[in-house]
Amino acid sequence: xxxxxxxxxxxxxxxxxxxxxxxxxxxxxxxxxxxxxxxxxxxxxxxxxxxxxxxxxxxxxxxxxxxxxxxxxxxxxxxxxxxxxxxxxxxxxxxxxxxxxxxxxxxxxxxxxxxxxxxxxxxxxxxxxxxxxxxxxxxxxxxxxxxxxxxxxxxxxxxxxxxxxxxxxxxxxxxxxxxxxxxxxxxxxxxxxxxxxxxxxxxxxxxxxxxxxxxxxxxxxxxxxxxxxxxxxxxxxxxxxxxxxxxxxxxxxxxxxxxxxx
Amino acid sequence: xxxxxxxxxxxxxxxxxxxxxxxxxxxxxxxxxxxxxxxxxxxxxxxxxxxxxxxxxxxxxxxxxxxxxxxxxxxxxxxxxxxxxxxxxxxxxxxxxxxxxxxxxxxxxxxxxxxxxxxxxxxxxxxxxxxxxxxxxxxxxxxxxxxxxxxxxxxxxxxxxxxxxxxxxxxxxxxxxxxxxxxxxxxxxxxxxxxxxxxxxxxxxxxxxxxxxxxxxxxxxxxxxxxxxxxxxxxxxxxxxxxxxxxxxxxxxxxxxxxxxxxxxxxxxxxxxxxxxxxxxxxxxxxxxxxxxxxxxxxxxxxxxxxxxxxxxxxxxxxxxxxxxxxxxxxxxxxxxxxxxxxxxxxxxxxxxxxxxxxxxxxxxxxxxxxxxxxxxxxxxxxxxxxxxxxxxxxxxxxxxxxxxxxxxxxxxxxxxxxxxxxxxxxxxxxx
Numbered sequence: 001x002x003x004x005x006x007x008x009x010x011x012x013x014x015x016x017x018x019x020x021x022x023x024x025x026x027x028x029x030x031x032x033x034x035x036x037x038x039x040x041x042x043x044x045x046x047x048x049x050x051x052x053x054x055x056x057x058x059x060x061x062x063x064x065x066x067x068x069x070x071x072x073x074x075x076x077x078x079x080x081x082x083x084x085x086x087x088x089x090x091x092x093x094x095x096x097x098x099x100x101x102x103x104x105x106x107x108x109x110x111x112x113x114x115x116x117x118x119x120x121x122x123x124x125x126x127x128x129x130x131x132x133x134x135x136x137x138x139x140x141x142x143x144x145x146x147x148x149x150x151x152x153x154x155x156x157x158x159x160x161x162x163x164x165x166x167x168x169x170x171x172x173x174x175x176x177x178x179x180x181x182x183x184x185x186x187x188x189x190x191x192x193x194x195x196x197x198x199x200x201x202x203x204x205x206x207x208x209x210x211x212x213x214x215x216x217x218x219x220x221x222x223x224x225x226x227x228x229x230x231x232x233x234x235x236x237x238x239x240x241x242x243x244x245x246x247x248x249x250x251x252x253x254x255x256x257x258x259x260x261x262x
Numbered sequence: 263x264x265x266x267x268x269x270x271x272x273x274x275x276x277x278x279x280x281x282x283x284x285x286x287x288x289x290x291x292x293x294x295x296x297x298x299x300x301x302x303x304x305x306x307x308x309x310x311x312x313x314x315x316x317x318x319x320x321x322x323x324x325x326x327x328x329x330x331x332x333x334x335x336x337x338x339x340x341x342x343x344x345x346x347x348x349x350x351x352x353x354x355x356x357x358x359x360x361x362x363x364x365x366x367x368x369x370x371x372x373x374x375x376x377x378x379x380x381x382x383x384x385x386x387x388x389x390x391x392x393x394x395x396x397x398x399x400x401x402x403x404x405x406x407x408x409x410x411x412x413x414x415x416x417x418x419x420x421x422x423x424x425x426x427x428x429x430x431x432x433x434x435x436x437x438x439x440x441x442x443x444x445x446x447x448x449x450x451x452x453x454x455x456x457x458x459x460x461x462x463x464x465x466x467x468x469x470x471x472x473x474x475x476x477x478x479x480x481x482x483x484x485x486x487x488x489x490x491x492x493x494x495x496x497x498x499x500x501x502x503x504x505x506x507x508x509x510x511x512x513x514x515x516x517x518x519x520x521x522x523x524x525x526x527x528x529x530x531x532x533x534x535x536x537x538x539x540x541x542x543x544x545x546x547x548x549x550x551x552x553x554x555x556x557x558x559x560x561x562x563x564x565x566x567x568x569x570x571x572x573x574x575x576x577x578x579x580x581x582x583x584x585x586x587x588x589x590x591x592x593x594x595x596x597x598x599x600x601x602x603x604x605x606x607x608x609x610x611x612x613x614x615x616x617x618x619x620x621x622x623x624x625x626x627x628x629x630x631x632x633x634x635x636x637x638x639x640x641x642x643x644x645x646x647x648x649x650x651x652x653x654x655x656x657x658x659x660x661x662x663x664x665x666x667x668x669x670x671x672x673x674x675x676x677x678x679x680x681x682x683x684x685x686x687x688x689x690x691x692x693x694x
Contacts, residue, residue, distance in 0.1 A: 005691040026678040028690070035690035042691075056688040060677030068630045069666050070545065070652030072519045074673060076526040107515035112523065153631040158514025184636050185322070188574040193630030197669040197679055201627040204579025 001039055003046050007056040008089045018053040020045075021091045023105065025098040026061050027228030033235070034097070034228035040257040041097050041121050047262050048133045052095075058085050062104040069194035076112065079104075083114035093117045095124045097253070099155035099227045100192075106159070120155055122165040122226045122252045129171055139261030142174040147255075148220035149176070150211070150234060151186035152227035165226050168252045172259055179214040187211050189237075191229035208237035215247065223249045269351040269480075276484035283491035287561055290599040294554035295542075299507040306506050309641075314505040319639040323568070329384035333420070336381035337498065340427070343374050347480050357434075360448030371449035375431060379453045382424040385417045392417075399567040402576075404586035409494065409565055416495045423482050430475035432457035433468045440465050445472075497564035501640045504562040507555055508641040513632045516649055519544070522657075545653030548614040549595045552647060559642040560592035569634035569644055575627040582627035584634035584644035590619035591647060616651055625651050626663060 063078030106118035128134035190207025320327040432454035437445035524536035569584035
């Protein structure tokens, strides 16, 4: 990357405290597609001049997939170790690149001693737009293209965040079309509840293929989302339908970066 | 006089029997673990007013919502008429409110008649949706003979009750016109005046019809009351407390397990001395491991299938059906309760909710997406039961699918669900 990614360790060594911690998450750290989104979130943070840092090698899984799979021991082990790190750095505010990390740290860490103001990156983007710090200019034009938004379960139903990601799309000169199953009625991509890490149970079809029917119905050329797991599932779904030429799956952060030419 | 005595005996008998069965349901619900839902009372009253009384979650399906609203309003308001019937029955009076209310009485009876007609039409449409149109929502592996019959019984009983009510009014109206006996001019009959031409013209025959329908209607209502504790229709009562005790936290937040926290703290810090807590199993194997709220939800479920119809696993042909989770929980709880009645408190059969009722394949198919929780018009949470049973399988039995065990292993060793080293966690910053 062009810019240097500041880590908490470095900042602390210099006696500095960033305004916000960017919690990257496991997918954002290791999954190639999600890594790109991670870099895009950093580009946005850098562009607007927010002082931020990442934990880097001190970050560890929030424990979300363990908890959803029923392994509360492992979840709490992960949580307590993470909380110790976060509290050690006196973290107050966290932005995550993943709705699962967002939900877990926001809702499930306070009971274990970790209370922070936690936002999802689409909420950060929304507030930057509201403050006039982010626009959609100087980059790629989305004019005339149809975009639909797939609500990640742990952002939407899980935490009632429906408008933030849409706000980031509404400033584009484009047509935002909703799928038949959207917002609180949104259909899961199939990855939640630790399904990402196992084969689905026997059935008629895969859930992401079912979701593709909704996408195709809208006639959208871009499916936007805000979750690395949805990203994988939707991208696979588009591949199964052999629609890779017609339909692109993009994260809200990627769209924002493209629209601003960052 | 004889009529009054018979009426009072039937009334007392019905109330006693109902009270006894409700007490049994209450006892069964309280077999569950304790959970505190006494916080934030103002918010709880508000959500009850909105979701239970105002039925705001029904509107997502407008056709069913409108007709359900007719039946609901009809049920609640026609109860005023039942109050009059009770008083008449006990004191041997006839249309006692007519003297008290004067011209308002006509308005009331007229209103009841219109509601009764709307209830009747709605019930006929609901029967048609279930039995002729065969809506997909009303089928599924859990919709066996009894659940289907239960629904049809409820609708048929309501149709019969409304028919009796309207026929009674039609006969009364005709008798009023004949100035027969005590049938004083009272009420207005916008619906039953159209039924009255179908009735015989003889005063005695009319009086018999009027009395017959009166008795059928009130005995029917009391019998229906006693049917409730055995039926999915119990939701008309439990919906209110069930919504009052709703989970007020974000849906994405899963319950914490204090028992685990103690052990984890002790593991991370050997000098930590945990508070003495009740030793119980981790997660849920049988209904008595569930919380009383989970059990109340099982009795509240009216098997409408909104949960199952939005479940991504069910939609794509997996075995999981959130409605089945609730129905199995209730069936098992009733079984456990009956065992206690028959064999005493400490009796155990060799059955459990897990495996005997709910299979592991169902539980592992869940994506924890909360669609079922969102869809439930009375805020039932099938997901919590699923998660609790996963906790039992994983923490008590170490029986997770192999790929999930791999994921656990990776997380334990490298702090990520995949096999990547924690030392490589910042490599993304070097690329591009």
